[in-house]
Amino acid sequence: MNEPDRPQMSEPSKPPQGPVARMLLQWLMRPARVTGVETLSPRFRSIELEGDALKGVAWTIGQKIQVAMGSGLSARTYTPVSWDAEKGRTRLLAFAHGNGPGSRWVSALRQGDICWFFGPRRSLDLSAPRAPTVLFGDETAFGVASAFRDNRQVDYVFEVSDAAEADPVLAAIGLGGATLIARSAEDAHLASVDAELLRFAASAHFVLTGKASSIQRISRSLKAAGVARSRMSTKAYWAPGKTGLD
């Protein structure tokens, strides 16, 4: 479903201003046209980007792109769900959690908009199949989880702020079997996340993404249960009070 016209809520992604910055950054960034914006829920958008600059690009699951915001001097990071290097097309799954530039960009995005981005660049390395795998994350990890979906035997555990919103989104992206755990005050829900993940401690490879403090807490629990560091891939996607992690 493509979005109807709505007033623009944020500055669109633009090439950087100023001759030197523009020259340098345009050389490094790729332009893309927004060819589809699907509203999966009030805060989730599936975004399709296309352009010649996306053709012939080598991409692997888990890599990131950094989309220029406003005048191009800051960027926000998203994870391609797929990349068709022949057609020059990629897709993102973005969560507009609040009122930062990324959330405003996601909420205001319309078909036909142009955006500029760096990448794809290395982030989580999920290219080598390691089964069984358990992926833990939150709303920001639905994209990487969806990219991962067809490749191997994976169990998904997500902490989410609103299970009623997240549940149909996961069903729509083919992850209806995921375990959803609603966040609670003072992170008390992480005890349930621990219990869920520890069931797999004997043999699984763990991919831990999303909120930095949750990843820290869970990797400690897994380590205490004897899971070697080599069986964990971790990447924080956000941390309270920090902006624009990459």
Ligand SMILES: Cc1cc2nc3c(=O)[nH]c(=O)nc-3n(C[C@H](O)[C@H](O)[C@H](O)COP(=O)(O)OP(=O)(O)OC[C@H]3O[C@@H](n4cnc5c(N)ncnc54)[C@H](O)[C@@H]3O)c2cc1C
């Ligand atoms: C490698 C990588 C890949 C990522 N891939 C994706 C992706 O595919 N899809 C996606 O939606 N996001 C993804 N993210 C997360 C996204 O970049 C951040 O959530 C980013 O902060 C959003 O930008 P913003 O301008 O809305 O908020 P910011 O201005 O960056 O943040 C403002 C404040 O909001 C809070 N905050 C940030 N993110 C969240 C959140 N998710 N929930 C609650 N509070 C938050 C923090 O306190 C922060 O200080 C990824 C991040 C990284 C590092």
